[in-house]
Amino acid sequence: PPPPHGPGRRGRPGCFAEKSPDTNGTQHVNRGLNARDRGRYAKVRDAIMREIPPKRMPANARGGVAGQIRAEREARQLTWYALAKMAGITNQATIRAIEQGKDVRLSNVERVARALGLTLELVR
Numbered sequence: 001p002p003p004p005h006g007p008g009r010r011g012r013p014g015c016f017a018e019k020s021p022d023t024n025g026t027q028h029v030n031r032g033l034n035a036r037d038r039g040r041y042a043k044v045r046d047a048i049m050r051e052i053p054p055k056r057m058p059a060n061a062r063g064g065v066a067g068q069i070r071a072e073r074e075a076r077q078l079t080w081y082a083l084a085k086m087a088g089i090t091n092q093a094t095i096r097a098i099e100q101g102k103d104v105r106l107s108n109v110e111r112v113a114r115a116l117g118l119t120l121e122l123v124r
Contacts (some may be wrong), residue, residue: 064101065098065109065113065120066098066099066100066101068118069098069099069109069112069113069116069118070099072116072117072118073095073099073116076116079092080092080093080095080096083095083112083115083116086115087108087111087112087114087115088111088115089108089111089112094108095112098112
């Protein structure tokens with residue numbers, strides 16, 4: 001006999017959407033993956049990574065100020081969010097933009113450097 005909640009998504013038992021009595025919304029319940037599904041998903045992920053590789057950071061962002069800020073953040077095991085919070089910056093995307101060498105405000109770079117205990121210097 002079918003389970004009391006119905007056949008589930010795509011006819012699979014154990015993966016179903018049910019009405020939540022509190023909110024009248026829909027709640028998705030995930031089922032655990034078996035070894036065959038994990039292997040299949042790993043193959044799909046690998047194929048997608050080969051077909052559409054992740055965006056690489058620009059070469060000029062790997063060194064200089066951007067690279068030093070990223071290296072210091074990673075050495076301290078800080079996330080973009082944690083560093084933004086330490087620097088008093090409301091948007092963590094600003095940290096990512098700094099590390100990618102994008103055009104950002106100098107005041108934000110100074111705040112991030114100060115939060116990491118670094119100083120900015122102009123040299124000839």
